[in-house]
Amino acid sequence: MALFGGSDDDLRRRIEALERRIAILERAAGIAPRPSPSGETVASDMVRQLAVQGNKIAAIKLLRDETGLGLREAKNIVDGIA
Numbered sequence: 001m002a003l004f005g006g007s008d009d010d011l012r013r014r015i016e017a018l019e020r021r022i023a024i025l026e027r028a029a030g031i032a033p034r035p036s037p038s039g040e041t042v043a044s045d046m047v048r049q050l051a052v053q054g055n056k057i058a059a060i061k062l063l064r065d066e067t068g069l070g071l072r073e074a075k076n077i078v079d080g081i082a
Helices: 008-029 045-052 056-067 071-081
Strands: none
Touching (some): 008 045, 008 056, 045 056, 045 071, 056 071
16 A cells, blocks of 8 residues: 555646646646757656556556657657657
């Protein structure tokens, strides 16, 4: 049993939902995605974790939610991680 009485999976789902909401608010406020020093979009830790675990579809969806990227751009980033 994890903190706040939920399972680890439950907490991960709740965090992912919060991250999606924050990304939506950032887009609505006109805040750009986090660029890296090289100028590329930086994937969140959760996107990286999903990609490494082989769950590319979920990683692409989350990256698109977080950044507002198109499907092709998000897929290319996730493919580069995995």
